[in-house]
Amino acid sequence: MAPSGLHLLFFLSFLFISSSSSSSSYSVSPQDSYLQSQASTLLSLKSSFDPTSISALDSWNESNYSSVCTWTGIQCDVVSRSVVSLNISNLNISGIISPVILDLRALVNLSISGNNFFGMLPSEIHRLASLSFLNLSNNQFNGSLNWEFRLLKELQVLDAYNNNFMGPLPLGVTQLAKLWRLDLGGNFFSGTIPPSYGSMKELKYLSVAGNDLGGFLPSELGNLTNLNQLYLGYYNAYKGGIPPEFGKLINLQHLDMASCGLEGPIPSELGNLTRLDTLFLMLNQLSGSIPPQLGNMSSLRSLDLSSNGLTGEIPAELSGLRHLTLLHLFINKLYGEVPHFIAELPNLEVLMLWKNNFTGAIPSKLGRSGKLTKLDLSSNKLTGRVPDSLCFGRKLAVLILLNNFLFGPLPSDLGNCTTLVRVRLGQNYLSGPIPHGFLNLPELSLMELQNNYLTGGFAQEPSRVAPKLGQLNLSNNRLSGSLPRSIGNFSGLQILLLGGNHFTGEIPAEVGQLKNVWKLDISRNNFTSEIPPEIANCVLLTYLDLSQNQLFGPIPVQVSQIHLLNYFNVSWNLLNRSLPKEIGAMKSLTSADFSHNNFSGYIPQNGQYEFFNATSFVGNPWLCVSYSIPCNYSSSSSSSSSFPFSDQHDTKPQVPGRFKLIFALGLLACSLVFAVVAIIKTRSIRRNSKSWKLTAFQKLGFGSDDILECLKDNNIIGRGGAGIVFRGTMPNGEQVAVKRLLGISKGSSHNDNGFSAEIQTLGRIRHRNIVRLIAFCSNKDTKLLVYEYMPNGSLGEVLHGKRGGYLKWDTRLKIAMEAAKGLCYLHHDCSPLIVHRDVKSNNILLNSDFEAHVADFGLAKFLQDTGTSECMSAIAGSYGYIAPEYAYTLRVDEKSDVYSFGVVLLELITGRRPVGDFGEEGVDIVQWAKVKTNWSKEGVVKILDERLSNVPLNEAMQMFFIAMLCVQEQSVERPTMREVVQMIVQAKQPITFNVL
Structure with missing residues (x-):
């Protein structure tokens, strides 16, 4: 071969080798291709999530597949590089789970709990045949769980707790031979527990609590002898009692069957559960005595049998529970001595x-x-003395012994119990002095010693302060001496009740240092001084009672500076001079009593003075009603019915008839102008429909134009x-309900992404007793909320x-229960938790079956964020429903919602509106109900709605009891x-309560 030919051959060979090498260097290996495929699947899954909630998944990026x-x-699996675990729990992600997740065929662990996912899960989840761990808890998934479980042969854990699944409990799970944990609690499953659940012999954990299950508990569950934990209660309402076969669950450590309607006796067979750590049977209708066999549960730490109908004595055999840390037997019919x-x-x-x-x-x-x-140990018939060993270990935080027959002095050691937080010892026969230091404990928040026979002085130490004490009740004792000037050191006091004692001397000016007090009662004592002007420094006072003392001098004009004062009583004193006219300008003051003093001059005829009862002024011989009555008029010699208080209204000028006509024509003209403006605005809204943005929270069959068509005056409901x-x-x-939000101006917080995020949260909420937000429609000027329509309107x-x-x-x-469940979901189970802020009967809507749905939840907070004044009723609540603490904190929380719900319960019981139905200005349904019933549950017959017939008295009494608990003045007591919800479930249970 010629040299040139040889060279050519080598050159071609070199080109071929180079080309092959270059080609192989740019090819994709099968493993890289598989990783890229899995990355593509995950990115597709990520795209189905809400973009505003996925910051935690920033590493999911196509640039680094x-x-x-x-x-x-x-x-990933070390060898195959397959994705075997997907755990994005508790990242606060929202959105839906796309079916693309089914392409991750090698998944063994799937955990998406603690997020805000909603909608239905892919029905072909059985394609993930390798799954052994599936955690869906604490989301908002709905639909049923009728999956092909038999194909998930490797599944060991199925956790679907706290979602919106409904329908019957899935039967297919019984085919999962390796399943050891099954949690279906906190959903809306209905029907009965299938007896076949007793065949899942490998189960160690089973929960169906918090659903809507009924029927009888299947005895077959007693076959699950490997069970460690069993949860069956809460919201479920079973028939019958506890199957004796549960005594075969010898490995059980935790058994919770609370609040699920169980009846009959506690089976003695439960005593066989010697490994049991916790037994919760509270809030049922169990009867009979406590089985002595429960004393065989040698491992038991927590025993709660409260709120049942148990009778008899506490069996001596329970002395064998040497590990017991908690024993709850309250609200039963037990008797005998405390062993x-x-x-x-x-x-x-x-x-x-x-x-x-x-x-x-x-x-x-x-x-x-x-x-x-x-x-x-309160509300029993206990006698004897309070033991001196209660705080021996210096750990006692709560001591409640009220409403018994205890006598003798309080142990002096209580004055050194620095861990005490709540003390309630009222309604006994205790005597002797208050222990040294007892009122100055550092953690103390509540101290009640009322209605005893305590003697001695106030027993307050100037050198020690109780910074957390919020309520002090020493009323109706035999305490004497003067109030120390160091009383001003109780800076945290909100309620101070000292009435009905033998205190003497002056009211110290230092009482004005109680900046947080809103209720002050020092009536029925022997104080001999003027009213200190410094009391006006208590700017949060809503209730002030100084009656039945020996106070003299004038009412300080500074009292008019207490702008929140609602109740003011200075009757039966020696006060003199004229009544301050400035008090008439106190718009908050709805009840005042100046009777039986030595006031003189004229009753001011301005402001609130016109609305006080005539009896508020009797017993002041030198006090005159009006300038037309001589000043020697003696009101003490006249009955209240002849008191000429109405004379002041006779001098009002008469309005000329011509002026009335002009005024009426002016109103008509204004109405026409407003109507024209409204029509123009509505048409303008429709013309700008292209600028509207529609956010849907479910699949819609309509658009923004259809929503705007609803905005007509004849559609207003x-x-x-x-x-x-x-x-x-x-x-x-x-049919839908469209709410156009008012009081929203340009530039307000409603126009930012924060408001949109809040609305997104509301749109994801799914609960059968909460009105569903379907869509949100907005432009730069107007915001519309689209709700499901409730044909029967509001409860109010x-x-x-x-x-x-x-x-x-x-x-x-039923309405009370359903509304309570809706609020309970907002307070406890929703994510994030929501305080309603405007609970009232008009915000509880009824569907065609009169099922209750809570409406307008969360809106009050959003409206408050704008700072607008137009929506104050939504911000602070509605008149008649507002909790007392709003007056001194200007804040509302979940306990404020509870107060408002208590008012709704009173509405349901009485049929009366919260205000305006009681014949006296300033009296609301709570005050009226307390007075009418004398705080007695038996008095409920006096306030029952007359339109009702055949009302079970036990149910009415218990509903009234619940209402009274909800409207307690002190929020911590609610x-x-x-x-x-648990108490309403028990409304059909004939248990005797006393409202305290």
């Missing part, structure tokens, strides 16, 4: 036996173990502080209208909405 195994929440062995339980921390019929003395060694933290509500019918026949409209008579007792009880 090769490192997909290091992305947040991702784990001495209880004081000898070495680990007991919490003992609650209140509202039973226990007699005899409190065990003298109680607390000697040094571990007691909470003790409540409601008005309120939050906005105007229109009714509309969409092209697909769906029905109850206080012509149809109120059709709301029978059972319907009212129950949570979760507790309210």
Whole structure:
């Protein structure tokens, strides 16, 4: 071969080799291709999430797909590089779960709990055949769980807790041979527990609590002998009692069957559960005695049998529960003495036996173990003395012994119990002095010693301060001496009740240092001084009672500076001179009593003085009603009915008839102008429809133009502080309610992304007792909320209208339960938690079946954020529903919602509006109900709605009891909405309560 030919051959060979090498260097390996495919699947899944909620997934980026195994929440198999674990729990992500997730075929662990996912899960989830761990808890998934479980052969854990799943419990899970944890609690499953659930022999954890299940508990569950934890209660309403077969669950450590309607006796077979750590059977209708066999549960730490109908004595066999830390037996019908062995339980921390019929003395060694933290033996018939060992271990935080027959002095050691937070010892026969230091404990927030026979002085130490003390009640004792000037050191006091004692001397000026006090009662004592002007420094006062003392001099004009004062009583004193006219300008003052003093001159005829009762001035011989009555008029010699208080109204000028006509014509002209402006504005809104942005929270069959068509005056179905509500019918026949928000100006916080994010939160909420937000429609000037339509309107409209008579007792009880469940969800289970801020009967809407739905939740907060004044009713609540603490904190919280709900309960019981139905200015339904019933549950018959018939008295009494708990003046005394729901569940249970 010629040299040139050889060279050519080498050159071609070189080109071929180079080309092959270059080609291979740019090819994609199968492993890289697989990683890229998985990355693409994950990015597609991410795209189905709400873009505003995925900052935690920033590492999920197409630019680094090769490192997909290091992305947040991702784990891969070391050999195959397949994604085997997807854990994005508790990242606050919202949106839906796209079916593309089914392409991650190698998944073994899928955990998406603690987020805000909604909608339905992909029905073909069985394609993830390798799954062994599936956690869906704490989201808002709905639909049923009728999956092909038999194909998920490797599944060991299924956690679907706290979603919106409904329908019957899934039967397919019984085919999962490896399943050891099944949590279906906190959903809306209905029907019965299938007996076949008793065949899942590998189960160690089973929960179906918090659903709508019924029927009888299947005895077959007793076959699950590997179970460690079993949860069956809360919201479920079973028939019958506890199956004795549950005694075969010998490995059980935690058994919770609270609040689920169980009846009958507690089976003695439960005593076989020797490994049981916790037994919760509270809030049922169990009867009979406590089985002695429960004493065999040698591992038991927590025993709660409260709120049932148990009778008999506490069995001596319970002395074998040496590990017991918590014992709750309150609200039963137990009797006999509190056994001495209880004081000898070495680990007991919490003992609650209140509202039973226990007699005899409190065990003298109680607390000697040094571990007691909470003790409540109130509302029994206990006698004897308070043991001196209760705070032996310096851990006691709660001491409640009120409403018993205890006598003798209080143990001096209580003055050194620095851990005490709440003390309630009222309604006993205690005597002797208040222990040294008892009122100055550093953690103390509540001290009640009222209605005893305590003697001695105020017992306050100037050198020590109780900075957290919010309520001090020493009323109706025999305390004497003067009030120390150091009383001003109680800077945190909100309620100070000293009435009905023998205090003497002057009211110290230092009382003005109580900047947070809103209720002050020092009536029925022997104070001899002038009213200190410094009392006006208590700017948060709403209630001031100085009556029945020996106070002299004038009423300080500075009192008029207490702008929140609602009740003012200075009767039966020696006060003199004229009544300050400035008090008439106190618009908040609705009740005042100046009777039986030595006031002189004329009663001012301005402001609030015109509205005070005539009896407020009797017993002042030199006090004149008007300038037309001589000043020697003696009101003490006249009855209140002949008191000429109406004379002051006779001098009002008469309005000329011509002026009335002009005024009426002016009103008509203004109305026409407003109507024209409204029409022009509505047309302008429709012309600008292209600028509207529509955010849907479910699949819609209509658009923004259809929503705007609803904004017609003849479609208005409601008005309120939050906005105007229109009714509309969409092209697909769906009826909706459209709320146009008012009081929203350009530049307000409603126009930023924060408001949109809040609305997104409301749109994701799904609960059967909450009105569903369907869509949000907005432009730069107007914001519209589209809700599901409720044909029967609001509870307030029905109850206080012509149809109120059709709301029978059972319907009212059902509405109360459903509304309570809706609020309970907002307070406890929603994410984020929501305080309603404007709970009232007009914000509880009724569907065609009169099922209650809570409306306008969360709106009050959003309206408050704008700072607008037009919506004050939504910000602060509505008149008649506002909790007392709003007056001195100007804030509302979940306990303010509870107060408002208590008012709604009173509306349901009485059929009366919150205000205006009681014949006296300033009296609301809460005050009226307390006075009318004398705080007695038995007095409920005096306030029942006359339109009701055949009302079960036990139910009415218990509903009244719940209402009274909700409207307690002190917010800490009110129950949570979760507790309210539990108590309403028990409304059919004939248990005797006393409102305290």
